[in-house]
Amino acid sequence: MTRTHRLRTAATAAAGILAVSLAACSSGGSTAASTTATAAAASGTSAAASTSAGGGTSSAAGTSSAAGGGSAGGKKVAFVIKPLDNTYFGAMAEGAQKAADEAGVELTVVAAENVTDDSGQASKLNALVTAGYGCYVVNPTSQTNLITGLVPVSQAGTPIVNLDLPIDLDAAKAAGVNVTTYVGTNNETAGQAGGEAMVNLLQPNDQVALIGGLVADPGNIARLAGFTKAVDGKLNVTQTVAADFDKAKAKSAASTILIANPDIKGFFTPSGDMAMGIQQAVAEAGKTGQVAVVGIDGTQEQLQDIVAGGQPAAIEQFPYLMGVQSVQACVAAMDGKQIPEKVETPVLTVTKDNAQAALDAFPAPPAGFEVPNPFN
Template sequence: MRIFNGLTLGAGLLAAIISAPSYAEDAPKVAAIVKGLDNPFFQTMQKGIEEQGKASGVNVSVQAAANMGDATGQADRLTAMAMQDFDCYLVNPISVSNLVQALVPVAQKKKPIVNIDSTIDAEQAKAAGFAVSTYIGTDNVAAGALAGEEMLKLVPKGGKVALIAGIVGDVGSNARIKGFKQAVEGKLEVVVMVSADWDREKALTAATDILAAHPDLAGFFAANDIMALGVERAVQTSGKDVKVIGLDGIVDALKSIAAGELSATVAQYPYVVGAMGVEACQAAVKGKQLPANVPAPVLLINKANAEASLKNFPRPGGDYPDPLRELLK
């Protein structure tokens, strides 16, 4: 304990006071709601939101779902935030519809709504009386196609592959699977697709069953890295040489690739997506016209560039197009 201006403060509290960011009275206030922080992808997204807010003098409040399946809880958190006086709302929904009703009062207050990563269904939003101000995220079809193109380099022509999808009906998962299928159509044989709900253990179980049913399988594509890591564990247990490609670019996947386990991943940059979301809110609050769609950077990561990608994480190795940054100049 120490004495400071006549008040007795704990060292931790004093450090918090000294290190807490200060904001101008007229600093924009941004409410952000993201998916479950049980997935490191969204931990990184949160970090991007918070660090961009601190760097640009934007007062950001971040809430998250309890887990990746907590659609109702995420909506409840946004409902509470919608009752507060924020200048802009940054939303990363669990499903295309779970945040629609919670956004109605936001739209009624004519506050900008910046949609990142996973889309809000435009028709449902329209029926509820609003439209998002912009969408920032990965072109998931193109990302899936990158994974498919890499798989074509790794397995023989006509080889058999299996697909591990996320939650049934998830737009992002469907788009990634679609892109992969388009890339390998007529060149590889997709023998089975199962949904593993973005879950490592479910993917492990599914892959174990698939390997038993298809002993000549050459490869797996999983719609995210968490599932890919579960699949890779099943492959290791089987002792077979089966290629596994994921999508997201989380640290554990990059380490696995560098170690010669996972074959590849298509890296998204959730840190960048989160930071760009804050930039969009800044621009919207200033009255700037936002582009309807802002693509986020992606990169194919394999053994050749995994170490460099780890070194640069959570950012891409080089510069990338950012129209929102240009709006703020």
Template sequence: MLQRRSTRTRLAVLAVCGSLSLAITACGDDSGTSGSTASGDVAAVIKGLDNPFFQQMEAGIDAADDNVDVQAAADITDTTGQLDKLTVVAGQDPACVIVNPIDGTNLVQGMAQLAANDVPIVNIDSPVDADAAAQADAAPATYIGTDNLDAGRLAGEEMVSLLPDGDSVALIGGIAGDVTSNARLDGFTETAGPGVDIIQTVAANWSRDEALTQATTLLRANDDLAGFFVANDDMALGVARAVSDVGRAGEVEIISVDGVLDGLKGVQSGDLSAVVAQYPYAIGEMGVHACQAAIAGAELPGEVTAPIALVTADNVDEALEAAPAPFEAYDDPFAALVD
């Protein structure tokens, strides 16, 4: 069991540069890259650093090895740009590459290039489509990510405990059809469904503003709405704003998944009832350890589940103190392979 309490993080770059946009332009180049991959080094290609979740992932990668070249997509829709970055990395003779694809197939072409050169691939957070990877002969050596179904279940258990009388609840997901969002919603429905009245499920495209709009509509149409389950913290904060705007602050339970800093602060302030914290910091750290183990010739487990934890008012101070690292002990099987 490893206790990850390090607060050393590349999020400090934000303090140096003043804002994320300045960090990308002044502390790196304008394409979301942190450098170039030297032959024999580890590289990572992740989603956009416009999202705090992936900022924390980068911080975990850096905590494990600050020589890793992290290339980031421009945003959550930049599938082609992310592939372009992986293609460049693949041409630089890396020893191992960490991939965090925007969707299940957008990086498969670049992964095939890596696999053709026997470069180990470590897939983190968002899974590569297994069939597409197999057809390209580019299967990752391992996958590290959150069990989103379990995260939804944990949220469902908490919602039922907060609303024991079976009150009305609405669900707000990310992009319609998104695998991650659907798994969280399914897990919540599986666990909370028999105990609460789920009146509607809507998509807000991972946007705080869209979640604000959707939640406002739902609240005005349903005077007795008592709770929201929201697929990520950023959208949940939009929901909290909607609840406040209609004069129901403190009356409506809001639970989300992610555990980013703003989400934890939302629990601390009482704007959010709870968050199921997943740990992109730990996922990034374990990704590097997996690459190090692969380079050393170790056989990697096919799949490793990243830690999650329910954060409520009772333990939010502890969670904030440890952030962005987990505040509870967790297993990192790759670290033992490197030692």
């Protein structure tokens, strides 16, 4: 079912309030509440886990909403996220809003302009620090860019939920910041799930190539390591190249590899967008069905491609579920409950056998893949 969020974006005082739409597919639930921006606020099974490594740009939106027009008990949650026009992070925001509506808490969302907007995202967090929020969910653009802004939050004893990209805990501790809990998926385990999927698709000792994202990105490193561990002794990894989480660069790299090594039977990548670029290169080389592409993320586009007979498999992580769980963590913490220091959000190995069900439910998990509230 399609759900549409009407976001009123605080752009500038002169520009006034602009109406935009954030739409995504869901396997149920009610239509999300209308959200209103404030000037201050000026995306076979495998119980594995991973962390986003996507890219994109966005006009940062500051939005606040509460189901039924008000928050239960005045509880307010600040949600600081990466760019909303990236479908991965947009799904996170949608899941967070769903959980906020169900809990009756007010949710304010502010987003970075792009995935490298460290200072801009930090400034948006700073604008919320004195606004009386009872919990902060932070999905940082880097492992350290929000630490300074979180110092007064931690000093006030306000819960901090770290979502998706892990904050550098050593740097946080040195600054006096206490992260209450982490919600996300385990990158290495997700990469391992990708490796297991590839092993099932190919013959022993077949040659595969890895097309990674940013060389120094922790998520990228862990995903590639997990994949390599899973295929060790079963498949031959001939080369690893970096494509900076860029679809066009990934396509170009795959094309070059296919020309240089016609014996390549598979590509693994830690990004859904890059998987689509690689699949385009495979198709243009006339090797669809002969060269397997397996990528992490499980974007809607990837799922559609599997259904259509393109990519044979993808590792779907659930940013929607991450958003849900992050707000659930805040609600539990604001209620004074003891909560776990870390909750790993599971992923799903998607093949042609379950791709349609995954697509129908997107961005939520498909029926039968139930994940209970870990903070109850």
